[in-house]
Amino acid sequence: MEALRIESTHKTPRVILDPENGIFEFSGRSIPEDSVGFYTPIFEWLDKYAQQPLARTHVRFDLEYFNTSSSKNILEVLKRLEAIHASGHEVRVTWYYDEDDEDMEETGQDYQALLNLPIELSVKVQS
Amino acid sequence: MVAPQSELLHEPALSYAYPLYRNMLDNSIVFMYHGPITPDLVVDVLGLVEYRLGDTGEDRRVSKKLFNIMVESFTLGEDNRRGHAALVVRQLPYLYSVCIGRRIPSPLVYQVKAFLDRVNTLSPDQLREEYHRLLQSREPDQVQFIGGIPSISVLDLARKSHDFLHYVFEYVDDEDTFFSLEARIRKNNL
Numbered sequence: 545m546e547a548l549r550i551e552s553t554h555k556t557p558r559v560i561l562d563p564e565n566g567i568f569e570f571s572g573r574s575i576p577e578d579s580v581g582f583y584t585p586i587f588e589w590l591d592k593y594a595q596q597p598l599a600r601t602h603v604r605f606d607l608e609y610f611n612t613s614s615s616k617n618i619l620e621v622l623k624r625l626e627a628i629h630a631s632g633h634e635v636r637v638t639w640y641y642d643e644d645d646e647d648m649e650e651t652g653q654d655y656q657a658l659l660n661l662p663i664e665l666s667v668k669v670q671s
Numbered sequence: 672m673v674a675p676q677s678e679l680l681h682e683p684a685l686s687y688a689y690p691l692y693r694n695m696l697d698n699s700i701v702f703m704y705h706g707p708i709t710p711d712l713v714v715d716v717l718g719l720v721e722y723r724l725g726d727t728g729e730d731r732r733v734s735k736k737l738f739n740i741m742v743e744s745f746t747l748g749e750d751n752r753r754g755h756a757a758l759v760v761r762q763l764p765y766l767y768s769v770c771i772g773r774r775i776p777s778p779l780v781y782q783v784k785a786f787l788d789r790v791n792t793l794s795p796d797q798l799r800e801e802y803h804r805l806l807q808s809r810e811p812d813q814v815q816f817i818g819g820i821p822s823i824s825v826l827d828l829a830r831k832s833h834d835f836l837h838y839v840f841e842y843v844d845d846e847d848t849f850f851s852l853e854a855r856i857r858k859n860n861l
Contacts, residue, residue, distance in 0.1 A: 554714045555710040555711065555713070555714055573714070575710045575713055575714070575742060576710060577709070609738060609739055609742050610742070611742050611743055611745075611824075612746060612821070613746065615806060616806060616823075619806055619807070642731075644730075644731040644732045645735040645739070646732070647735070647736065647739040647831050648739075654799070654802070654803065654806070657803065658803055658806070658807065
């Protein structure tokens with residue numbers, strides 16, 4: 545299975561789904577013109593990965609800002625990861641947020657509350 | 672000398688500039704926009720407002736909150752079928768105000784008003800529960816609308832602002848009403 549790599553733009557996030565190492569990353573902004581159009585290839589890729597996932601998958605979300613339309617799609621991504629986790633394959637999610645961004649922290653808490661998936665909230669280290 | 676026809680039909684631009692400038696100054700408006708709302712515009716506007724805030728040395732918690740509220744406010748303005756939206760950002764010593772205005776069908780005013788009144792009665796926990804319900808309720812491409820307004824965006828604004836949502840409906844004509852929604856960020860709430 546090939547990795548999925550989508551480079552970031554000023555309104556869409558960078559997405560790296562690496563099936564060899566089990567490392568997934570979503571970073572940047574998510575306010576796409578067509579939210580469903582952007583996330584559908586990601587859903588399709590995850591559905592294939594779910595057929596033969598690695599024993600361990602680590603997913604990093606490091607988002608700057610996004611709208612509620614993207615929130616729904618991110619929830620769909622997380623639901624797919626939840627299903628992989630439920631099938632006995634470890635999935636660990638790290639949700640990064642800026643220490644000054646209480647809304648991003650709260651969004652991470654929302655996903656923690658809605659899903660049966662280990663989601664760790666982590667303050668970004670300022671460079 | 673006869674004035675060109677364009678000048679007879681339209682006031683010279685300079686006569687608009689000063690009233691607009693006075694209005695912006697008197698109401699502490701740091702940004703005004705009228706036109707189509709696209710993701711590219713959102714990014715550009717955030718850049719402009721960030722530039723304005725840079726001069727004032729605003730606290731990062733406040734500016735982050737302002738940006739998050741602006742991003743969601745834009746979602747409420749996305750309906751070009753009834754004309755373009757207006758966005759106004761005000762900066763006062765104790766608060767920021769983000770106001771989005773757009774036309775909605777006049778028959779839907781009571782529906783929108785009832786929804787906003789209900790949102791304004793909800794506690795933070797109730798807002799969270801309702802937001803979670805809507806987040807999970809439908810397919811990702813189907814957002815629940817109330818009177819043409821995406822309800823989850825309204826809840827998101829109410830949660831983020833930690834304040835009542837303020838709104839006004841103004842008569843345009845029998846078909847359309849101009850709906851303005853304001854989210855406030857009180858600096859002492861953060």
